[in-house]
Amino acid sequence: MPELPEVETVVRDLRPMLVGKTIAKISTSGLALRRPWPSKSHQLLVNRTFAQVARRGKWILLDLGDPWLVVHLGMTGQFTVVDRSVPTESHTHAVFTLTPGQSELRFRDVRRFGSISFYPDRPSLEADLDAARLGPEPWDLTVADFRAALAKTSRCLKAILLDQTVLAGVGNIYADESLFEARLHPERRGCELTRTETNRLHQAILAVLTRAIECRGSSIRDYIGGSGLRGEFQNEFAVYGQTGEPCPRCHAPIQHLRLAGRSSHFCGKCQVHRKKTRQRMPRTRHVSS
């Protein structure tokens, strides 16, 4: 699931419900998540108070005034604050009882690709973030830096956008939607983009992410925000999951392709693969429509 807009929504939802609350008790399912979360760390978390809730890429950073918890939602993670009276759903792997009040912070993850990591202090957290070589947040990535990153690689645009070391937070949905918005074919290579195309892609990424955050992200099946509310951006998809549907721009059917190991959706007519100048070259090809 959860890409930048979804994680940002969770963080914005959780912040007012967590900051100032203290962990009174922790219970876990005991099932392994993607990263180990040693039960030894639990005693270091009890009686600690949430000071801040932040996001870096797709990671949720919970500052407990020096121990830190870092949560990744994987594909199906849900991180919510609910009243204790709400029945606990299956696949709930961690419950933090909060005080004062009657609420609980719950981590639920059907596929268990998500993770909860404990860091005793800020330097240990920073070291791990550095090791991950996480790229800049999209809004901190200048067009000049983006241009430089594209120019030095022959990888296809889809793979570049999914690479968290280039920019942090974009996943499969928003890569496809950004490429559509920028009218660029996902198989185009980074190094072959013109200055205009690079600018257009940069703008498209920011525009798509901004609109998605305004919609509280996309709920396809599992995703919900920190308060349990679904997102609405799935209703705005131009290409993602729209195979065979008419392109909202030119009405040609949306196509589907497996690229960089992921399914890619695009309009083969208005997301041009080759440069326009070349496409106009007379060739022995016919167009039937």
Add this chain to the structure above:
DNA sequence: ATAGGCGCCTGCTGGC
């Protein structure tokens, strides 16, 4: 450097 495949998990859908 990069592409591709796999594995980690569970659940849902579509085709037969």
Add this chain to the structure above:
DNA sequence: TGCCAGCAGGCGCCTA
């Protein structure tokens, strides 16, 4: 109705 393959929003590891 039932079975089974294929697919899913992520990511890290391995090989070629």
